[in-house]
Every structure is written in structure tokens, then in C-alpha cells.
Amino acid sequence: MQQVMTHHEHGHDHEHDHGHEDHENLKVLGFWIFLVTDCILFATLFATYVVLMHNVAGGPTAKELFEMPGVIAETFILLTSSFTSGLATLAMHKGKTKQLIGWLVVTALLGLSFVGLEINEFVNMVKEGATISTSAFLSAFYTLVGTHGLHVSVGLFWMLALMIQLGRRGITPVTRRKVTNLSLYWHFLDVVWIFLLTVVYLLGVM
Amino acid sequence: MWENIKDFASTFFVTGDPLIYGADVSIALTMVAIVFVLTKFKKWGWLWREWLTTVDHKKIGIMYLIASLLMLFRGGVDALLMRLQLAFPNVEFLHSEHYNAIFTTHGTIMILFMAMPMMFALFNIVVPLQIGARDVAYPFLNAVSFWMFLFGAMLFNLSFVIGGSPDSGWLAYPPLSELSHSPGVGQNFYIWGIQISGIGSLATGINFLVTILKMRAPGMKLMKMPLFSWSVLSSCITIIFAFPILTVTLALLFIDRFLGAHFFTMTGGGNPMMYVNLIWMWGHPEVYIVVLPAFGIFSEIVATFSKKTIFGYKSMVFAMMVISVLSFFTWVHHFFTMGAGADVNAFFAISTMAIAIPTGVKVFNWLFTMFRGRISIKQPMLWTIAFIPCFLVGGATGVMLAVAPADYQYHNSYFLIAHFHQVLIGGVVFGYLAGIYYWWPKMFGFKLDERLGKWGFWLWNIGFYVCFMPQYALGFMGMTRRLYTYGWDMGWAPLNLVSTIGAFLMGAGFVFQVWQILYSIKHGERDTTGDPWNGRTLEWSIPSPAPLYNFAVVPQVKGADDWWLTKQARENGTAQEEKVQLEPIHMPKNSGIPFIMSACWFVAGFGFVFGWIWMAVVGMIGVALTMWARSFQYDTDYYIPVDEVKRTEASLGRAL
Numbered sequence: 001m002q003q004v005m006t007h008h009e010h011g012h013d014h015e016h017d018h019g020h021e022d023h024e025n026l027k028v029l030g031f032w033i034f035l036v037t038d039c040i041l042f043a044t045l046f047a048t049y050v051v052l053m054h055n056v057a058g059g060p061t062a063k064e065l066f067e068m069p070g071v072i073a074e075t076f077i078l079l080t081s082s083f084t085s086g087l088a089t090l091a092m093h094k095g096k097t098k099q100l101i102g103w104l105v106v107t108a109l110l111g112l113s114f115v116g117l118e119i120n121e122f123v124n125m126v127k128e129g130a131t132i133s134t135s136a137f138l139s140a141f142y143t144l145v146g147t148h149g150l151h152v153s154v155g156l157f158w159m160l161a162l163m164i165q166l167g168r169r170g171i172t173p174v175t176r177r178k179v180t181n182l183s184l185y186w187h188f189l190d191v192v193w194i195f196l197l198t199v200v201y202l203l204g205v206m
Numbered sequence: 207m208w209e210n211i212k213d214f215a216s217t218f219f220v221t222g223d224p225l226i227y228g229a230d231v232s233i234a235l236t237m238v239a240i241v242f243v244l245t246k247f248k249k250w251g252w253l254w255r256e257w258l259t260t261v262d263h264k265k266i267g268i269m270y271l272i273a274s275l276l277m278l279f280r281g282g283v284d285a286l287l288m289r290l291q292l293a294f295p296n297v298e299f300l301h302s303e304h305y306n307a308i309f310t311t312h313g314t315i316m317i318l319f320m321a322m323p324m325m326f327a328l329f330n331i332v333v334p335l336q337i338g339a340r341d342v343a344y345p346f347l348n349a350v351s352f353w354m355f356l357f358g359a360m361l362f363n364l365s366f367v368i369g370g371s372p373d374s375g376w377l378a379y380p381p382l383s384e385l386s387h388s389p390g391v392g393q394n395f396y397i398w399g400i401q402i403s404g405i406g407s408l409a410t411g412i413n414f415l416v417t418i419l420k421m422r423a424p425g426m427k428l429m430k431m432p433l434f435s436w437s438v439l440s441s442c443i444t445i446i447f448a449f450p451i452l453t454v455t456l457a458l459l460f461i462d463r464f465l466g467a468h469f470f471t472m473t474g475g476g477n478p479m480m481y482v483n484l485i486w487m488w489g490h491p492e493v494y495i496v497v498l499p500a501f502g503i504f505s506e507i508v509a510t511f512s513k514k515t516i517f518g519y520k521s522m523v524f525a526m527m528v529i530s531v532l533s534f535f536t537w538v539h540h541f542f543t544m545g546a547g548a549d550v551n552a553f554f555a556i557s558t559m560a561i562a563i564p565t566g567v568k569v570f571n572w573l574f575t576m577f578r579g580r581i582s583i584k585q586p587m588l589w590t591i592a593f594i595p596c597f598l599v600g601g602a603t604g605v606m607l608a609v610a611p612a613d614y615q616y617h618n619s620y621f622l623i624a625h626f627h628q629v630l631i632g633g634v635v636f637g638y639l640a641g642i643y644y645w646w647p648k649m650f651g652f653k654l655d656e657r658l659g660k661w662g663f664w665l666w667n668i669g670f671y672v673c674f675m676p677q678y679a680l681g682f683m684g685m686t687r688r689l690y691t692y693g694w695d696m697g698w699a700p701l702n703l704v705s706t707i708g709a710f711l712m713g714a715g716f717v718f719q720v721w722q723i724l725y726s727i728k729h730g731e732r733d734t735t736g737d738p739w740n741g742r743t744l745e746w747s748i749p750s751p752a753p754l755y756n757f758a759v760v761p762q763v764k765g766a767d768d769w770w771l772t773k774q775a776r777e778n779g780t781a782q783e784e785k786v787q788l789e790p791i792h793m794p795k796n797s798g799i800p801f802i803m804s805a806c807w808f809v810a811g812f813g814f815v816f817g818w819i820w821m822a823v824v825g826m827i828g829v830a831l832t833m834w835a836r837s838f839q840y841d842t843d844y845y846i847p848v849d850e851v852k853r854t855e856a857s858l859g860r861a862l
């Protein structure tokens with residue numbers, strides 16, 4: 001049976017392929033939504049922490065454990081790295097590939113030292129006998145802070161892949177989108193850290 | 207040495223039950239048969255190229271459908287085993303532990319590995335076609351979602367023959383699910399099976415949300431979008447907010463079990479109620495995640511088979527949105543009896559009852575659409591009509607449960623079991639079956655046989671009431687859920703026997719449906735028009751099954767029910783047929799990465815289940831490497847040239 005196709009006016013609407021630009025924008029939107037889900041993930045962990053933070057079960061309390069100088073240093077480093085990732089994006093908009101990679105390297109190094117400090121903090125706490133199985137408070141603490149640290153580590157891994165790609169291909173619509181998403185992610189982790197600092201550390205030592 | 211191996215094997219493989227040996231043998235035989243057939247007919251390459259690496263949403267949808275039907279079978283067998291035991295409680299057909307394992311796997315499989323994938327099957331098959339898109343927003347991610355689901359489901363199902371099934375209920379409340387009470391690996395299988403497939407579901411939620419928001423054909427304003435797509439939108443929003451909570455909850459439970467943490471334990475300051483809250487903050491929205499698309503399906507079917515525009519389109523959209531928001535504020539109704547206090551209970555009782563209002567609006571709209579319509583009762587419509595009374599009763603018993611003080615009486619009784627099966631089977635299963643019958647010709651190009659389908663329909667329906675109505679009564683008689691035996695003096699036996707008979711009638715209904723499919727593959731009425739039901743929405747404007755690129759020309763949408771408008775305009779001779787200009791079509795390339803990556807997740811999951819760190823590490827490295835590899839892939843799409851589009855359309859009987 002023969003059928004006639006509907007013949008439509010040939011509008012130059014968005015469905016026509018204007019190169020990859022559209023697809024890349026779509027991926028940025030998707031990444032925003034992914035960040036929403038990540039927000040909920042952290043919100044759930046925060047809620048758990050708040051419910052359990054006083055259940056120390058005879059183990060050490062937050063006040064006894066937290067060393068603020070280290071935490072302040074971590075905060076400072078992470079905030080700076082967020083700033084440098086902003087500079088990276090700026091360099092990208094100016095089309096300066098070398099500068100872009102340079103700022104990403106700085107960002108990655110800062111991120112790496114953040115993770116290093118955090119691991120150091122955890123190791124010291126464990127040495128003092130405060131492990132994840134000591135109390136509900138510590139279970140919630142390690143899980144919440146550790147999840148953030150894991151996110152930062154994944155970000156570093158991703159950043160490395162991206163630096164290699166930028167080196168090979170320079171700034172293209174695809175690498176541009178990837179840098180945009182990465183810097184979104186990095187700022188997001190910064191915001192989460194501010195909450196961590198307030199809810200976990202400041203409330204803890206107060 | 208030999209002793210060690212024997213020791214290991216006896217804990218690794220589940221032993222000691224003839225049913226399980228039977229399963230072992232049948233699994234082994236099926237595997238051998240599959241390998242044999244694939245090798246004999248040299249189909250390995252075909253399997254890899256056409257299916258395992260596909261990023262075509264239509265094929266992914268079909269794979270979801272097949273997997274979900276298999277899971278329906280497995281979950282159904284579980285159900286029949288339980289019902290047999292309860293019909294003859296003194297026969298000891300199942301032992302208590304076995305019974306516990308079966309009700310756990312039954313519930314988990316039905317919700318997470320049957321309802322969810324069946325829903326995703328319909329998302330994939332219908333949504334892009336309905337909104338006039340050539341693809342989903344992220345085809346590669348779509349394939350990742352599917353394979354994560356499949357490998358997660360396989361991991362979960364493996365527990366039946368390896369290591370032992372979970373047995374602390376489908377929501378795994380602690381302390382039952384803690385190491386202290388479930389020291390075996392079964393609970394780990396539960397955690398990792400759901401976790402892996404859950405990540406896939408979350409990705410699907412994001413994917414279809416963006417698809418619907420961004421990929422609609424030009425002219426299709428949101429308020430002109432078909433109602434099924436609206437229902438998918440509301441379901442996806444709910445997924446995006448609910449699934450991260452599940453991810454965290456399962457992770458915390460695993461950390462408890464694996465690292466000795468104290469989130470939910472009875473010792474060390476843990477709080478088991480925390481788990482119950484968290485799991486229901488996901489669990490209640492989850493029931494709406496699965497039922498909202500069913501509402502969308504009914505809306506499409508009622509309009510098509512009554513040959514009328516849906517009554518109250520705007521109120522339908524509004525009702526779905528309200529439901530998806532309200533669903534987040536009712537979770538405490540699952541544990542009114544746990545002592546949260548009167549005001550908390552009152553709040554949640556009222557918010558629960560509030561959901562009945564938008565639901566009622568929808569039911570009335572369906573009825574008004576049918577009123578004075580020229581109704582033709584084909585299979586999709588049959589299931590839709592059967593759904594209405596079923597859901598009314600289910601909703602009414604839901605409101606009864608939502609009366610907090612009364613719930614102290616019904617909670618965890620058979621009354622509850624009857625309620626949620628009524629809404630889940632009557633709403634979700636009937637809904638998806640209606641959807642499958644409706645869109646089947648679009649998927650495969652032929653209709654399913656009406657005669658066998660009617661047999662299936664009546665057996666399911668009669669079976670349903672025979673099975674679940676007695677359970678309401680049993681609830682009032684004091685029978686609680688999760689019993690594997692009871693005394694004859696309780697007086698429950700006759701009603702239980704009736705209920706079991708009903709369950710077997712439903713099973714027979716399923717058999718008829720399988721027969722129907724097999725029969726129709728050979729004898730089903732072919733659909734040469736692409737529009738077998740005289741449909742109203744865009745998916746019926748293209749051939750069945752749809753070509754790879756869906757639409758040769760992307761439609762310019764003028765109104766709701768756009769295809770209906772076009773058909774009418776053609777009848778009246780007012781159609782403006784303009785010259786088309788074909789352009790090369792941009793398509794994503796197939797990729798083996800989703801499959802390999804999910805297989806690595808499976809390996810990692812298996813390692814975590816048994817606490818074999820090396821294996822978990824190998825699996826996770828595999829996951830990282832595949833993601834890395836994907837990140838370095840730039841050549842991911844191609845163009846279908848105009849000539850090829852022309853040839854394809856011509857071979858489908860369409861002139862361009």
C-alpha cells in the first residue's frame with residue numbers, strides 16, 4: 001500500500017544539523033541535571049550525618065578529633081583551585097590553549113594537595129583510634145567527607161584525561177564542552193565543601 | 207587441597223534443595239543451548255553488531271522488553287511457589303528460610319527488574335517517536351543504562367544458585383539485613399544488584415528528561431505534547447529526585463556490612479529507623495514512578511479507541527505533576543506504627559489522602575473521554591477498562607490504610623498485601639500490558655492475536671480478583687504478611703486455597719500471552735500502514751517498525767494530536783503538501799563500550815559480594831578504563847546519506 005509522506009515546510013529550526021554545537025549544549029544541560037542528582041546524594045548524606053552526629057557511643061567526639069588548622073588549609077586550597085579553574089575557563093574563551101592547560105595543571109595540583117591533606121587527616125584520626133567502626137558519628141563522618149574526597153579524586157582523573165585531549169586537539173566544540181562541564185563540577189564540589197566546613201567542622205568544634 | 211575445594215564449593219554453590227538442583231540443571235542446559243545455536247547458525251557477529259553494541263533506542267527498548275518479560279516469569283514462579291506453600295501450610299513444601307528468600311526475591315524482582323525495565327522499554331520505544339525526534343538526547347548513555355540494568359539484574363538472579371538469595375524482605379530493613387542477622391552473601395547480592403541497575407535507572411531519568419525538554423519536533427510546545435510523554439516527564443523528574451536517595455541508602459548499608467560501620471546497627475549508636483525513613487523516601491516515590499507512565503498509556507489508549515480528544519488535557523498534565531510532587535511527602539505512611547507521634551502521623555495521613563484527589567481527576571477524565579465516544583474494544587482498550595475498577599478499589603483501600611489510627615490494625619497484614627498488589631497489578635502491570643499491546647505493531651510490524659489475547663485477559667482478570675479479594679478478608683481475620691505456615695485452627699485455609707487458585711489463573715493468563723506472542727509471530731495481522739489503530743499521535747505517522755532514523759523528514763507540529771489533524775486535513779482536502787527536501791541524517795555510531803563497562807561493573811559487584819577485594823579492584827579498574835577510553839573517542843557519529851534515506855523509504859512503501 002502506497003502512502004504519501006506528509007510534506008512539511010522546510011523550516012530551519014533547531015532539528016537541522018548545525019554541526020555539533022547543539023549536541024554539545026545538550027550535554028551541558030544533562031550535566032547540570034546530573035549535578036542536581038549529586039546534590040540530592042550529598043543532601044542525603046548530610047541528613048544522615050546530622051541525625052547521627054551525637055551518637056558517639058563512648059568514642060571520641062568531634063571536638064576531640066577535629067584539627068582546625070588542617071581543615072582551614074584544605075578549605076583555602078580548594079577555594080583557590082576553584083578560582084584557578086575559573087581562570088582556565090577564561091583562557092579557553094580567549095582561545096589560549098596553552099594558558100588553559102597551564103591553569104588546569106595548577107588546579108589539578110591544588111586538588112591533589114587537598115586530597116593529600118584529607119588522607120593525612122584521616123590517617124591521623126585512625127591512628128588515634130577513631131575508625132569508621134568506632135561509632136555511628138564516625139561512620140557518618142568518614143562517609144560524608146570521604147564521598148566528597150572521592151568526588152575530587154574522580155575530578156582529578158577526569159582533568160588528566162582532558163589535559164591530554166586538549167594537548168592533542170586544542171580547543172574544539174567538544175573539548176570546550178568538556179572543560180565547561182569539568183569546571184561546573186569543580187565549583188559544585190567547592191560549594192559542597194563549604195557546607196561540609198560549616199555543618200561538620202564548625203558545628204563540630206563549637 | 208581437595209577438601210578445601212569441596213569446602214569452598216559447598217558454600218559457593220547453593221546446595222541441599224531439589225528445586226535448586228533443578229534450576230542449576232536448567233540454567234546450564236539453557237546456556238549450552240544458546241551457545242550451541244549461536245555457534246551453529248554463526249550468529250555471534252550478528253548478535254554483537256546488531257544488539258550488544260546498538261545505540262538505537264528502539265532496539266534497546268526491545269531488549270528491555272524481553273528482559274522484563276523473563277523477569278516477570280521468574281517473579282511469577284516465585285509467587286506461585288509461595289502461594290502453593292500457603293494453600294497447603296502443613297505440607298512443608300517450602301522451608302521457612304526458603305520461603306523468606308522467595309518473598310524477598312519476588313518483591314525485589316517485580317519492582318526493580320520487571321516493572322522498571324518494562325517501563326523503560328516503553329520509554330525507549332515510544333517517546334522519541336511520539337515527540338517527533340530521531341533519537342534520545344544521549345544514545346550512548348542510553349545503552350549504558352540498559353546494560354547496567356541487565357548486569358545488575360543478572361547479579362541479583364545469580365544469588366539463587368551461587369552464594370544464596372537475600373532473605374530479609376524486598377526493602378531489607380535492618381537489623382535483619384545487617385551482618386549480625388544476615389551473615390551470608392545474599393544481602394550483598396541484593397545491594398549490588400540493585401545498586402548497579404539503579405545507577406542505570408538514574409541515567410535513564412536524566413536522558414529522557416532532556417530528550418523531552420530539548421528534542422521535541424519544532425512546533426510541539428509542551429502543552430501540545432502527547433500525554434504519555436508528559437507522564438514520562440513526570441516520572442523522570444521523580445526518578446531524578448528519588449534514586450540518589452536509594453543509591454546512598456544501599457551504599458550505607460553496604461558500608462555497615464563491609465567495613466563494620468554503625469549507620470543502622472543496633473549497637474555503636476546506629477539508628478535502624480534512619481534506614482526505614484531513607485528507603486521509603488525513595489520507595490514511596492518509586493511506586494509513583496512506575497504508575498505515572500501507566501496513567502499516560504491509558505490516556506493515549508482511551509483517546510485513540512474512543513476516537514476523541516482526551517477530556518481535560520490540562521488537568522491531566524497538572525494532576526500528574528501534582529502527584530509527582532506529593533509522592534515525596536507521604537513516605538511515613540509506611541510506618542505509622544513506629545511511634546513517630548500523632549502530629550507527624552496526621553501530616554502524612556493527610557498528604558497521602560491528598561494524592562487521591564489528582565488521581566480521581568484523571569479517572570473522571572478517562573471516563574468523560576469514553577462517554578459518547580465511538581469506543582472500539584481492542585486489547586489495549588480492554589486492559590484499560592479493566593484497570594479502572596481495579597484501581598478504584600486499590601485507591602479506596604489505600605485511603606483506608608492512610609487513616610493512621612486504623613492502620614495500626616491493617617499494618618503488615620494481608621490487607622496491605624491485597625492493597626498494593628491491587629494498585630501494582632491493576633495499575634502498573636495492566637497499564638504496561640495495555641501499552642505493549644498498543645505499541646506492539648509499531649515495534650514489530652504485526653498485531654498480536656485477539657483471540658488468544660482475550661483468553662489471557664480474562665484469565666488474568668478473573669484470577670486477579672479470585673487471588674486478592676480473599677486476602678483483604680484474611681487481613682481482617684488477622685493473617686499477617688510473611689508467614690510461611692499457620693495452623694488449621696486459624697480458619698485461614700479455605701480463603702488461602704481460593705487465593706492460590708486465583709494466582710494460578712493469572713499464571714495461566716501469562717502462558718496464554720506467551721502463546722499469543724509465538725502464534726502471532728507467524729500468523730499475526732501484518733501492519734502495512736504504520737497506523738493500525740487509527741492513532742492520533744506522531745508515532746503512527748511513520749512505518750512500522752520505524753526505520754533507523756525514525757522520521758525521514760522531521761515533522762512540523764501544529765497542535766496536540768498532530769497526526770489526527772494531518773489525517774483530517776487530508777480528508778477535507780485542506781492539507782498543504784509541500785515539497786520535501788531531504789538532508790543527510792546525523793546518527794550516533796554503535797559502540798561496544800556500554801556492554802564492556804557494565805560487564806566490568808558486574809565483575810566489581812561480584813567481588814564486593816564475596817568480599818574478594820582483588821576482584822572488585824579489577825572490576826573497578828575496568829570501569830575506569832572503559833570510561834577513559836570513551837572520553838578519548840571523538841569519532842562517534844556519522845551521516846546517513848540522502849540516497850540511502852530515499853531507498854529505505856521507498857522499500858517501506860513511502861514515496862518521497
Ligand code: HEM
Nearest residue numbers: 493497539540558562601604605607608617618626629630
Ligand atoms: C490513592 C492512592 C494510594 C494510597 C492512599 C496509598 C496508601 C498506602 C499506605 C498508607 C500504605 C502503607 C500501609 C502499611 O504499611 O500499613 C501503602 C502501602 C503500599 N502501597 Fe499504596 N497507596 C496508594 C497508591 C499506591 C500505588 C499507585 C502503588 C503502586 C503503584 C502503591 C503501592 C504500595 C506498596 C508497594 C505498598 C506496600 C509496601 C510494603 O510495605 O512492602 N500504592 N499504600
Ligand SMILES: [Cu+2]
Nearest residue numbers: 490536537540
Ligand atoms: Cu507509600
